[in-house]
Amino acid sequence: MTSPSAPLPADAIEALEEASFLRDTVRAFRKNRMAMVGLAFVLLLVLGAVFAPWISPHDPYRVALDEQLLPASTTYWLGTDNFGRDVLTRILYGARISLVVGIVPSLISLMIGTMMGILSGYLGGRTDFVVMRLADMMIAFPSLLLAMVVMYTLGANLLNIFIALALVGWASVARVVRSQTLALREKEFIEAARANGTARITVMLRHIFPNVVPTLIVLFTLAIPEAIMWESSLSFLGVGVQPPEASWGLLVAKGKEYMFQAPAVAIAPGVAILLTVLAFNFIGDGLRDALDPSMKD
Amino acid sequence: MAETDIILSVQGLTTEFSGDRGDVRVLDDVSFDVGRGRIVGVVGESGSGKSMTALSLMGLVPQPQGRVSARSITLDGQEISRLGPSAMRRIRGRDIAMVFQEPMTSLNPVRRVWEQVGEPLAIHHGLGRRAIRARVLEMFELVGIPEPKTRLDAYPHQLSGGLRQRAMIAMGLICEPKLLIADEPTTALDVTTQSQILRLMRDLRDRVGTSIILITHDLGIIAEMCDEVNVMYAGQLVEQGEVFALFDQPAHPYTRGLLASIPRATEPRAGRRMPSIPGMVPNLAKLPPGCRFNPRCGEVMPVCLRRDPGLTAAGTGSGPGHTARCWLHSPNGGTA
Numbered sequence: 001m002t003s004p005s006a007p008l009p010a011d012a013i014e015a016l017e018e019a020s021f022l023r024d025t026v027r028a029f030r031k032n033r034m035a036m037v038g039l040a041f042v043l044l045l046v047l048g049a050v051f052a053p054w055i056s057p058h059d060p061y062r063v064a065l066d067e068q069l070l071p072a073s074t075t076y077w078l079g080t081d082n083f084g085r086d087v088l089t090r091i092l093y094g095a096r097i098s099l100v101v102g103i104v105p106s107l108i109s110l111m112i113g114t115m116m117g118i119l120s121g122y123l124g125g126r127t128d129f130v131v132m133r134l135a136d137m138m139i140a141f142p143s144l145l146l147a148m149v150v151m152y153t154l155g156a157n158l159l160n161i162f163i164a165l166a167l168v169g170w171a172s173v174a175r176v177v178r179s180q181t182l183a184l185r186e187k188e189f190i191e192a193a194r195a196n197g198t199a200r201i202t203v204m205l206r207h208i209f210p211n212v213v214p215t216l217i218v219l220f221t222l223a224i225p226e227a228i229m230w231e232s233s234l235s236f237l238g239v240g241v242q243p244p245e246a247s248w249g250l251l252v253a254k255g256k257e258y259m260f261q262a263p264a265v266a267i268a269p270g271v272a273i274l275l276t277v278l279a280f281n282f283i284g285d286g287l288r289d290a291l292d293p294s295m296k297d
Numbered sequence: 298m299a300e301t302d303i304i305l306s307v308q309g310l311t312t313e314f315s316g317d318r319g320d321v322r323v324l325d326d327v328s329f330d331v332g333r334g335r336i337v338g339v340v341g342e343s344g345s346g347k348s349m350t351a352l353s354l355m356g357l358v359p360q361p362q363g364r365v366s367a368r369s370i371t372l373d374g375q376e377i378s379r380l381g382p383s384a385m386r387r388i389r390g391r392d393i394a395m396v397f398q399e400p401m402t403s404l405n406p407v408r409r410v411w412e413q414v415g416e417p418l419a420i421h422h423g424l425g426r427r428a429i430r431a432r433v434l435e436m437f438e439l440v441g442i443p444e445p446k447t448r449l450d451a452y453p454h455q456l457s458g459g460l461r462q463r464a465m466i467a468m469g470l471i472c473e474p475k476l477l478i479a480d481e482p483t484t485a486l487d488v489t490t491q492s493q494i495l496r497l498m499r500d501l502r503d504r505v506g507t508s509i510i511l512i513t514h515d516l517g518i519i520a521e522m523c524d525e526v527n528v529m530y531a532g533q534l535v536e537q538g539e540v541f542a543l544f545d546q547p548a549h550p551y552t553r554g555l556l557a558s559i560p561r562a563t564e565p566r567a568g569r570r571m572p573s574i575p576g577m578v579p580n581l582a583k584l585p586p587g588c589r590f591n592p593r594c595g596e597v598m599p600v601c602l603r604r605d606p607g608l609t610a611a612g613t614g615s616g617p618g619h620t621a622r623c624w625l626h627s628p629n630g631g632t633a
Binding site: 292 | 355357391395403404405407408416417450452
C-alpha cells in the first residue's frame with residue numbers, strides 16, 4: 001500500500017489527508033539507479049552548458065592556424081579542429097544549442113501532437129477526419145524539405161528551428177496518441193465516467209490523458225535524439241545553426257572531413273550526442289515506471 | 298400501483314443503428330415501469346437488447362450511428378426522453394447511475410480509487426476535495442469495504458474484484474440517485490463474491506431505498522433479487538410480470554426454455570443432455586416474419602409465422618401485470 005497513513009492507527013483526520021502522487025513518484029524514481037545516473041549526467045551537462053564561458057579552458061571562436069588538428073594533450077584535452085579551436089570547448093558551447101534544440105521542439109511537437117491525437121481519437125467523426133488528413137499531409141511531405149522551406153523563408157535562427165521541427169514532429173505523435181485514444185475510448189472506465197455525467201473535455205483530460213503519459217515519455221525520449229539529428233541535418237545543409245556557432249550536429253558534420261587525421265573532432269561530439277540520448281532514455285524509462293501505479297509497490 | 302410510486306416509466310423505447318447494410322432496430326417498442334424501492338430484472342440471452350436498454354435510458358448510445366426514440370420516459374415525474382445531451386449529462390450520475398459488468402476494467406488504472414468514486418460529487422455538486430474524500434470514506438463504509446481509510450488512496454489494481462465492484466457501487470450511489478442500473482454486476486466475479494455483492498445491493502435497497510434495474514442472463518439471480526422481471530428476446534420484451542408469477546407460470550415458450558436450461562444438481566444426469574433452446578438469437582437485420590421466436594419455438598403455429606402477437610395478458614391464474622408476447626395467450630388465439 002502506498003498510503004503513508006496505512007500503518008497508523010485509524011484516525012479520521014489522518015485518512016482525509018490524501019497521499020501525494022508527486023511524492024510517491026519521486027520516491028519510486030529515486031529507487032531507479034540508472035535513471036538517477038541519467039539525471040545526474042543531464043544535470044551536469046546543463047550546468048556545463050550554462051557555465052561554459054567560465055569553465056571552458058579556451059575561447060571557442062579563437063582561430064589558431066598553427067595549432068590545427070592537434071591530438072589530445074594536456075592543453076587541449078580532446079585535441080583541436082581544423083581551425084585550431086579546442087574541441088572540448090566547442091562541445092561545451094555546442095551543448096547550449098543542442099540541448100535546447102533537443103528538448104524544446106520535442107516538447108512543442110509533443111504538446112501539439114497529444115492535443116490533436118486525443119481530440120481526433122476521442123471525438124472522431126469530422127474532427128478526426130480533418131486532423132488526420134492534416135497529419136497525413138505533414139507525413140507525406142518530405143519533412144527535410146518542409147523544414148528547409150520553413151528555415152529558408154523565416155531565416156536561420158533558433159526560434160525558426162523550433163517552429164520547423166515542431167511542424168515536422170507533431171504529426172507522428174498525433175497518430176500514436178490517436179490510436180491509443182481509440183483503444184482507451186472503448187474501455188469500460190471511460191463508459192463509467194460518461195455514465196457519471198462527466199463532460200467530454202473532462203474525460204479527455206482526466207481519464208484519457210493520464211493513460212497516454214507513459215507513451216508520451218517514450219516518445220519524448222525518442223524525439224530528443226531525433227531533434228538533435230534534425231538540427232544537425234539542417235545545420236549541415238546550411239539553413240540551421242550558422243558557423244562559427246557550435247552545435248553538436250554541426251561539429252560532427254564539419255569534423256567528419258578530418259576523420260583520418262583527427263578522429264576526435266567528429267567522434268567526441270558524436271559521443272556527446274550518444275551519451276545524452278542514452279541519459280534521456282534512462283530518465284524516460286525511470287519516469288515511465290515511476291508514473292505507473294502498478295509498479296510502485 | 299399509484300402514479301407517484303413509479304420512479305421510472307418507459308414507454309415505447311426504440312433504438313436503431315444505421316450501418317453499412319441499412320438500419321437495424323436493436324430495441325423495438327420496449328415499455329416497462331420501475332416502482333420506487335423495487336428491483337426490476339431484465340433477462341435474456343446475449344444480444345437480446347438488455348444492455349442496449351440500459352445505454353438507451355442513460356443516453357449513452359454511440360452517436361451518430363445510434364438513434365434512440367421513445368413515446369415517453371419519465372424519471373420521478375420528469376420527462377427525460379427529449380432532453381438534450383448536456384441536460385442528460387446532468388442527470389447521469391446524479392439521478393440515474395450505472396454499475397458495469399467488469400469491475401476489473403471499469404476503474405481507471407492510473408487514478409486513485411477515491412478520486413474516481415468521488416468524481417460524481419465533483420461534477421454534480423462541485424464539492425471540494427476534502428469534502429469529497431470524507432463522503433467517499435462514508436460510502437466505503439456503507440458498501441462494506443474493510444479498512445476503508447487505507448483503501449481511499451489505493452489504485453484499482455490493489456483491490457480485488459469484489460472490492461472494486463463495491464467501489465463501483467459506492468460510486469453509483471454517492472449522489473443518492475433515484476435509480477441504479479446494474480448491468481451484469483456479478484458476471485465477472487466468482488460465486489462467493491457474487492452472493493456478497495447481491496446481498497449488498499439488496500441491503501442498500503432496503504436501507505437507502507434506491508430503485509434498481511438489474512440486468513443479467515442468470516435467472517437464479519433474478520429469482521433471488523428481483524420483484525419484477527422483464528424477459529427480452531431479439532430487442533423486444535417477450536414476457537413481463539411479478540417474479541413469482543413468472544417463475545410459477547412462465548407463459549412464453551422462450552421463458553420456459555430459459556427456465557428449463559438452468560442445470561439442476563438434484564436431477565439424474567446419466568444419459569441425458571442438458572436441456573437448451575435450439576438455435577440462436579436471430580440476426581437483427583434478418584428477423585423472421587411474425588413472432589421473432591418462431592424458428593426456435595417448439596410450439597410454433599401457422600399464425601406465428603405471419604404476425605407478431607403483441608404483448609397480452611398471460612392467461613388465467615396469473616396476476617394482472619403478467620403479460621407475454623405469444624399467440625398461445627392471445628385472446629383470439631391462433632385464429633387471427
